[in-house]
Amino acid sequence: MNSYTIDTYILDTLMRDLVGHDRQPSAYLVYLYLWTATHGAKKSTAQKALIDIAESTGLSKRGVQDALGHLGRRRLIAVERESITAVPVYTVLRPWRR
Secondary structure, three states: OOOOOOOHHHHHHHHHHHHHHOOOHHHHHHHHHHHHHOHHHOOOOEEOOHHHHHHHHOOOHHHHHHHHHHHHHOOOEEEEOOOOOOOOEEEEOOOOOO
């Protein structure tokens, strides 16, 4: 079992903001999953297919799509893809750390 050191902002503030204020608990789950795949694995990006995120978080593909859209609008993730059908590459942003 792996253990991670996670920024307290993610637990103390971001969870309350995404789950309570925005009413987007799925966005919080997806953010944690992508954070683990990037910062938790000491990588700057993670290339993940939608179905892999859905299966890993227990969310539907549509729920993951909505969550990714919300995280993108909140500028908590950046998404790059070579083409419309390519598997996206995600960068997890931490705007509170300047």
